[in-house]
Amino acid sequence: xxxxxxxxEIKESLRDLGAWCEKFPDMPGFSDDxxxxxxxxxxxxxxxxxxxxxIECKMLKGYQAFSQSKMxxxxxxxxxxxxLAGGKSFVFLNVRCSEPGxxxxxxxxxxxxxxxxxWQSGSIKKVDLEIYPSAEGHKQRFDLNxxxxxxxxxxxxxxxxxxx
Numbered sequence: 001x002x003x004x005x006x007x008x009e010i011k012e013s014l015r016d017l018g019a020w021c022e023k024f025p026d027m028p029g030f031s032d033d034x035x036x037x038x039x040x041x042x043x044x045x046x047x048x049x050x051x052x053x054x055i056e057c058k059m060l061k062g063y064q065a066f067s068q069s070k071m072x073x074x075x076x077x078x079x080x081x082x083x084l085a086g087g088k089s090f091v092f093l094n095v096r097c098s099e100p101g102x103x104x105x106x107x108x109x110x111x112x113x114x115x116x117x118x119w120q121s122g123s124i125k126k127v128d129l130e131i132y133p134s135a136e137g138h139k140q141r142f143d144l145n146x147x148x149x150x151x152x153x154x155x156x157x158x159x160x161x162x163x164x
Contacts, residue, residue: 006094007043007057010107013142014046019053021046041078042089051151052087054079054112062097062104063130067123079112088151091115094137095129105137109147 007023014021024040044055056075060066068076071091079089089112097104108129110118118124124132135142 003043003057003059006059006092006096009137009140009142010055010057010092010144011044011046012140013144014044014048014148016141017048017144017148019046019048019148039074041082042075048148048151052082053151054082054087054089056089056091057094058091059094059096060129062099063095063126065123065126066093066129068119080116083112089113093129095134096137106134107137107142108132108134 004026011021011023021044023044024042026040042054042056044053044057046053046055056071056079058066058070079091083089091110091112093108093110095104095106095108135144135146
C-alpha cells in the first residue's frame with residue numbers, strides 16, 4: 001500500500017465533512033537535470049471552519065514502534081512553524097496490514113505538540129500503538145467527525161482560533 005493512497009483517503013474524508021483540503025505534490029526524484037528542488041513542508045493542508053490544519057501522513061506496515069526518526073528535519077521544522085503561525089499541526093499515522101487473519105487499517109492522530117512531548121521519552125512502543133485511540137478505515141474513508149469536532153471545541157475555548 002502506498003502512502004499516497006492513505007493521503008487521498010484522508011483528503012477525501014476531510015472533504016466529506018466540508019473541509020477544504022489539498023495535497024502538496026510529491027517532488028520528482030533527484031537527478032542531474034534538477035538543480036533546485038523545493039521541499040514540501042508536509043503532506044496535506046486543510047481548513048475546517050476557519051481553522052488551518054497541517055497534516056503529515058505516515059504509514060506503518062503492521063504494528064511497530066514509531067519514533068521521530070521517521071520524520072525528516074524539514075517536516076519537524078515546518079509542522080512547528082505552522083503551529084507558531086497560529087495553525088494546528090498533526091501527524092496522521094496509518095497502521096495497515098493486509099495479511100489474512102491480521103488485517104488492520106487504523107488511523108491514529110497525534111497532535112504535533114503532544115507527539116513532540118511523547119518523543120522526548122523515546123519512541124512510541126508497539127504495544128502502546130495497539131491500544132492507542134484510533135479510527136477504523138473502511139471503504140477508502142476514515143470517520144473524522146470526532147477529530148473535526150475536537151478542533152471546533154478547542155476553538156471555542158481559544159477564541160483567537162475562531163474564524164471571523
